[in-house]
Amino acid sequence: MTIEPTVATDEGATPRPPVSHAHDLRVVEVVAETADAMSIVFDVPESATAAFRYLPGQFLTIDIPTDRAGGAARSYSLSSSPHFETDLVITVKRTVGGYASNWLCDNIRPGSTLRVLTPAGRFTPPSLDDDVLLIGAGSGITPLMSIAKSVLIGGTGTVYLLYANRDRASTIFGRELTAMAAEFPTRFAVEHWFADERGLPTVDGLAAAVAPFASYDAFLCGPAPFMAAASSALTRVDVPPSHIHVEKYRSLDGNPFAGAVIVPTADGETSAHATVAIDGQLVELEWPRQTKLLDLLLANGYDAPYSCREGECSSCACTVRRGEVRMLRNETLVDADLRAGLTLACQAVPISDEVDIAFDQ
Ligand SMILES: Cc1cc2nc3c(=O)[nH]c(=O)nc-3n(C[C@H](O)[C@H](O)[C@H](O)COP(=O)(O)OP(=O)(O)OC[C@H]3O[C@@H](n4cnc5c(N)ncnc54)[C@H](O)[C@@H]3O)c2cc1C
Ligand code: FES
Structure with missing residues (x-):
């Protein structure tokens, strides 16, 4: 049951209106990144600028139109950097058989409006001056890209990125990563792992690749089997658990856009x-x-x-x-x-x- 606020804070005070973190944002640009991934660029109105301040690695949650009861909310990491990009950018990869990712890729155009929750998440480096080891696969590059750009431009840390994909053509941000490596030759390096050339990433292979960076703070994002292999590789090269940060992608079951629900006290029960x-x-x-x-x-x-x-x-x-x-x-x-x-x-x-x-x- 969704009801009006029942409890005022101060006796006699006027009840405050319910709060929601949902805003309508206009899409200003859509960028095809690969055959099955695209970036969506949002304009943030001045009235919402403060609400949409974010940290590298955070995500937005989007209310995807659907006839399904309970809605279809999905989270998408910001691939932009708050340190030099004014627009908000998310990057969506089509999930085979998935609803929301395909709806976004098929329907969103410049001028579209989406209902969006303000940025959230704790997958963010404590300091941009620390060295970071980024390990990603597929669309898992999205928060890692935001972190990489933020460390390079907003901080002094060194960034090593290990990025796994099916093949070169399915690599999101391939050109940008090459350009970043050229611009920051002493602070940024990327190792691509193409499964069509090297096979799927193994614990042994990943451990060998990341061993030189075991003293860095590690950030992992990608499909579950890849994350499991990468976590084992980090443990094998003695990265302490407190230095391993993981972003798990999954689809939300509930509807965070729904109104607040106050369940009245039962008979004889006290609050x-x-x-x-x-x-x-x-x-x-x-x-x-x-x-x-x-x-x-x-x-x-x-x-x-x-x-x-x-x-x-x-x-x-x-x-x-x-x-x-x-x-x-x-x-x-x-x-x-x-x-x-x-x-x-x-x-x-x-x-x-x-x-x-x-x-x-
Ligand atoms: C914090 C966070 C950040 C994220 N960031 C990104 C990002 O930057 N980019 C990105 O692309 N994604 C990101 N995701 C993932 C994203 O939120 C969605 O989970 C993803 O897009 C898939 O959603 P979908 O609606 O397309 O697929 P869904 O419809 O949720 O389907 C997912 C899978 O389940 C299967 N499936 C669906 N329904 C059934 C059923 N009834 N029975 C059996 N199987 C079923 C589908 O075939 C599909 O393989 C993020 C998730 C989180 C939590
Ligand atoms: S755990 Fe996500 S809002 Fe509470």
Whole structure:
């Protein structure tokens, strides 16, 4: 059930309108990258510039038109760099038998408008001055391209890219990568791995290729079997797990564009009481036991961060300072995050009567 906000923060205060991070963005250009991949360039209106500031490696989530109940939302990494490109660019590769990627490639033209969530994601280097080892395959190049360009232009780090593809013709950004290597000969190198010449990447082959860069921070993105081989290769050359960053591509099942849902308290049930530090203010809210924290905040007009709303991306991560919550689903926080008190607002419901939360991530 989608309902109007039920709880005002301050007694007697006017209820705030519900918040959404969705914006309509106009496509200004479409660039054919290969036979089955294209880049979509968005113009960001001045009124939304602040909302669409992003970090290299982050992604947008797009509401793909469909007759299917629940919508078809899909995430696409930004291939542009926030350090020197003003337009936002995503790069989409057709998935065989897939709905959204083919719809975008078949239908989007300059002048089209798409409903888009603001940038999200934690697949981003902590410093552009650090050396980075980028390992990608196919459309996995997209966030890696943003990171590579950002380090080279916005920082001082060195970039080594290992990029696997079926063959030369299916290589996205082939020409740009050659140009980058010529422009930054001491700070950027790319090794292409064409499966038609060398076979599919193996753990042995990948380990040999990345061994000289084992002290770098590693960023991996590509199809699941490739990621598994690349992760094993990194472990084999002793890259510590804390230096391995992984972006997993998958299609969203839910609809992050849907309105916030407040589940009313059952008969005889009392709400919990939440104190939430968000956007520099301390907010007090009655928290119905079956309502997710993110929905509670959005429905009451508080601009909490989110992207997938299904426990996959950690954009909504926040810290439980006091009290106890439980997550209905968690596919992203690891044990160390949980020990540090992190939870996912999009999946958290209260257990204790009093809960203090801080959006400090
Ligand atoms: C953070 C993130 C960033 C991403 N960045 C990019 C990017 O930069 N570029 C990019 O191209 N992609 C990216 N993706 C992947 C993208 O979001 C989509 O998952 C991808 O485009 C496939 O979507 P689709 O709708 O075309 O395929 P889907 O319709 O979701 O299908 C996916 C696969 O499942 C199969 N399938 C679908 N329905 C069924 C069914 N009922 N039974 C059996 N099989 C089925 C299809 O045949 C297909 O092989 C990213 C994903 C994430 C999470
Ligand atoms: S919004 Fe993605 S995990 Fe919560």
